[in-house]
Amino acid sequence: MGLNAEQLREALDALATREPAFARGLARVGYPAPRIRERGYATLLRTILGQQVSVHAANAVWRKLTEMVGDLSNPRVIAAATDEVLRAAGCSRQKASYARSLADAVLSGRLDLDALPDDDEEAIKQLTAVKGIGRWSAEVYLLFAEGRPDIWPAGDLAVQIEVGRLLGHEARPSEKQVRALAEAWRPHRGALAIFTWHHYGAGPDAAPV
CATH class of the missing domain: 1.10.340.30 (Hypothetical protein; domain 2)
Structure with missing residues (x-):
């Protein structure tokens, strides 16, 4: 099964201590809900x-x-x-x-x-x-479905958009750039991917939680 709420929170808290931009994003939109599917x-x-x-x-x-x-x-x-x-x-x-x-x-x-x-x-x-x-x-x-914690779908458009937005890039970073940036975020890249989708869904005008 996928990453549960506690696992997401722990991973994102760890990332927030490394990257202030993620801490600001969490303050703005809060923690994402788990995305869990049946295995098989x-x-x-x-x-x-x-x-x-x-x-x-x-x-x-x-x-x-x-x-x-x-x-x-x-x-x-x-x-x-x-x-x-x-x-x-x-x-x-x-x-x-x-x-x-x-x-x-x-x-x-x-x-x-x-x-x-x-x-x-x-x-x-x-x-x-x-x-x-x-x-x-x-x-x-x-x-x-398996809850692998370091999966990083760098080819996902929303992931690219939100990594750029969170880090303050003027243009959307490429898949190659997003993949390279994320090396510093191991072993919590799966939780970050889920957070980027959550952040994307909240929109640019999301109020602080």
């Missing part, structure tokens, strides 16, 4: 189905698929579903292909979600070997 296949399938669509649309597809094929926590359900059924539930041809790829990887044992490598980069490598799972999706899974 169903969460990754939801991630694939939610790519490039709204949360509302993704939830609608999930409900329709569940009605049409049954328990989506079982990869055999997707493996057995026809293309016609997947399309009728709202899956594009591409997403249907990605969903099948994930189901096949889990059923074949090529991807064991109960035994991903302890090394974060090795775990990301295994996840991104599945068609349809990019680095961002892999990082978010490891952060939200």
Whole structure:
């Protein structure tokens, strides 16, 4: 499971002692709520189905698929579903292909979600070997579903925007710059990523808490 409220608070307090800009950000918007997802296949399938669509649309597809094929926590359900059924539930041809790829990887044992490598980069490598799972999706899974404390999705636009905003940069830093800056924030980068999303959601005019 993901980082809980106590873990987030401890990590962010530690970062605030290193970087005054983070202390000011915490004073302005407060601590973020935990972002916790179930560990396993169903969460990754939801991630694939939610790519490039709204949360509302993704939830609608999930409900329709569940009605049409049954328990989506079982990869055999997707493996057995026809293309016609997947399309009728709202899956594009591409997403249907990605969903099948994930189901096949889990059923074949090529991807064991109960035994991903302890090394974060090795775990990301295994996840991104599945068609349809990019680095961002892999990082978010490891952060939200496994609670890995030092995951740093530097390619995320909101993370880049808020790192720049918090540190007072005139322009949004690049992924490369954000990745380099974050070396100083190990081993708490996962909590900081969650805080940047929280800070982004609060907007530029957030009042102090």
